[in-house]
Amino acid sequence: MTREQYILATQQNSLPRTEHPQFYPVGIYGWRKRCLYFFVLLLLVTMIVNLAMTIWILKVMNFTVDGMGNLRVTKKGIRLEGISEFLLPLYVKEIHSRKDSPLVLQSDRNVTVNARNHMGQLTGQLTVGADAVEAQCKRFEVRASDSGRVLFSADEDEIVIGADRLKVTGTEGAVFGHSVETPHIRAEPSQDLKLESPTRSLVMEAPRGVQVNAAAGDLKATCRKELHLQSTEGEIFLNADTIRLGNLPVGSFSSSSSFSSSSSSPSSSAPRQTIYELCACPNGKLYLSPAGAGSTCQSSSNICLWS
Numbered sequence: 001m002t003r004e005q006y007i008l009a010t011q012q013n014s015l016p017r018t019e020h021p022q023f024y025p026v027g028i029y030g031w032r033k034r035c036l037y038f039f040v041l042l043l044l045v046t047m048i049v050n051l052a053m054t055i056w057i058l059k060v061m062n063f064t065v066d067g068m069g070n071l072r073v074t075k076k077g078i079r080l081e082g083i084s085e086f087l088l089p090l091y092v093k094e095i096h097s098r099k100d101s102p103l104v105l106q107s108d109r110n111v112t113v114n115a116r117n118h119m120g121q122l123t124g125q126l127t128v129g130a131d132a133v134e135a136q137c138k139r140f141e142v143r144a145s146d147s148g149r150v151l152f153s154a155d156e157d158e159i160v161i162g163a164d165r166l167k168v169t170g171t172e173g174a175v176f177g178h179s180v181e182t183p184h185i186r187a188e189p190s191q192d193l194k195l196e197s198p199t200r201s202l203v204m205e206a207p208r209g210v211q212v213n214a215a216a217g218d219l220k221a222t223c224r225k226e227l228h229l230q231s232t233e234g235e236i237f238l239n240a241d242t243i244r245l246g247n248l249p250v251g252s253f254s255s256s257s258s259f260s261s262s263s264s265s266p267s268s269s270a271p272r273q274t275i276y277e278l279c280a281c282p283n284g285k286l287y288l289s290p291a292g293a294g295s296t297c298q299s300s301s302n303i304c305l306w307s
Helices: 003-014 031-060
Strands: 071-073 078-080 111-116 122-128 133-136 140-143 150-154 159-161 276-280 286-290
Touching: none
Parallel strands: none
Antiparallel strands: 071 078, 111 122, 122 133, 140 150, 150 159, 276 286
C-alpha cells in the first residue's frame, strides 16, 4: 500500500456518518404531569388548612408555655382556674383552693370520695347525696381546726363527743333510748333543767353520790307512783331553811291512845290544833299526830296498819 492509499483509507474512516441518531425524551409528560401537579397543589392546600386549624386551636384553647386555657403547670403541680368538668375518674394526691376562694365540688347526682389501700381495696368512702351524707369507714372523726382536738368520733363500739359543751336546741330536748353516763348536766343561764321520763322510771345512780344543786331556783321532783331516795352505806342529808312535807295524813289523839285517820272536821268548841308531831311507821310511811305532853306516835295506828 502506497502512502496516498493509506491516507485515503484513514480519512474515509474518520468521516461522520450520514445516518440520523434516535433521541429518547426524559421526564413526565402528558396526563401524568397534570395529575402530579394536581396532587402537589392538593397537598399544598391541605398543609395550609392544617396550619390554619392548628393556629386556630392554639388561639381558642389558649395554649401558652405554662399550659392551656385555665390549666397551668407549675412547680407544685397543676393549677386550674374557674369551673372544670371531669368526665372520667380523677386521681390526685391533694386538692386545695386558692386562699381567697372556696373549693366547690358539684355534681348532678352524688359526690363520692373513695380511699383505697395499696391492694386497691376500698377502705373509706364519703358520699354526699341529695338526701343524706354517708361515711363508710372504720372510724369517723371531727377535729378542731386550731388545736386538732377531737370534737366528735364514732366507730363500731362507741361515739365520743369531745366538745366542752353539748347544746341541744330541739323543742323536745335530747331523747336517749338507753343509759347515759356524764359527769355534769347543766342548763343554759336563765333556763330550767328538766329530766323527764313520760312512761317509765327515771333512775340516777353514782358510786360516790348524786348531787343535785339549784343555786338560784327551785328543785322539784314529781312522780306518779313512788319517789325513792336510797343510800346504801351513808345517809340522806337535806339541808334547807325550811323543809315542807305536804299532804301528809293526820291522825287523831284520844285518851285511850288510839289513832285513826281524821275524816271529820274538828268541832267548833274544841281548840284548834296547830302543833303536830311527825311520826314514822315501821314501813317508812310518815304521818302527823297532834302534839301532846309526850309522844303521841304509835306504830299500831290505823294509818300504819292500812298503809
